[in-house]
Amino acid sequence: MHAPEIVDIASAARIAAKQLEEAGITQSRCAKELGIAQSQVSRLLAGRSKRATKAFRDVCGYAFQVSQKESGNKATVPQEIVQAVNIVWNGTQSHAEALAIVIRTLAVLDTNRGRRSAPEARDHRTKGAE
Numbered sequence: 001m002h003a004p005e006i007v008d009i010a011s012a013a014r015i016a017a018k019q020l021e022e023a024g025i026t027q028s029r030c031a032k033e034l035g036i037a038q039s040q041v042s043r044l045l046a047g048r049s050k051r052a053t054k055a056f057r058d059v060c061g062y063a064f065q066v067s068q069k070e071s072g073n074k075a076t077v078p079q080e081i082v083q084a085v086n087i088v089w090n091g092t093q094s095h096a097e098a099l100a101i102v103i104r105t106l107a108v109l110d111t112n113r114g115r116r117s118a119p120e121a122r123d124h125r126t127k128g129a130e
Contacts, residue, residue: 008091008092008093008094009049009050009051009052009056009091009092010046010047010101011092011093011097012052012056012060012092012093013045013046013047013048013049013056013060013070013091014043014047015060015062015063015093016044016045016059016060017045017046018061019064019066019067020045020062020063020066020067021061021067023063023065023067023069024039025066027041027042027045030059030062031061033062034055034058034059034062036055036059038108040055041059044056044059045059047084048128052089052090052091052092056091056092057086057087060089060091061082061085061086061089064100066084085099
């Protein structure tokens with residue numbers, strides 16, 4: 001069994017190209033930051049890639065990062081998360097939306113949400129015992 005074909009690479013490429021343009025990032029700068037050739041960045045952003053290669057995912061990830069910085073989003077995403085997304089994301093908008101849903105569902109694993117910190121819980125228990 002082989003991996004399904006990615007049918008929306010052109011849309012992902014258009015989004016990445018727009019994000020780079022809005023952030024004022026040239027293809028040359030993107031290429032330099034990622035360690036790939038400018039001609040490869042050009043080909044990827046034109047949507048001429050047949051599949052979501054590592055380079056394609058890297059360009060899209062970089063475009064997203066610079067668009068977040070440009071938009072004033074002060075939260076920084078740990079590099080480990082960016083790398084994980086770049087490994088699994090197939091480059092399409094629909095897959096990005098599906099990944100976002102999966103990530104949001106992980107909030108149920110956050111056992112500290114809505115709970116007291118250990119010192120607060122300990123203080124609360126000792127106050128009741130007095």
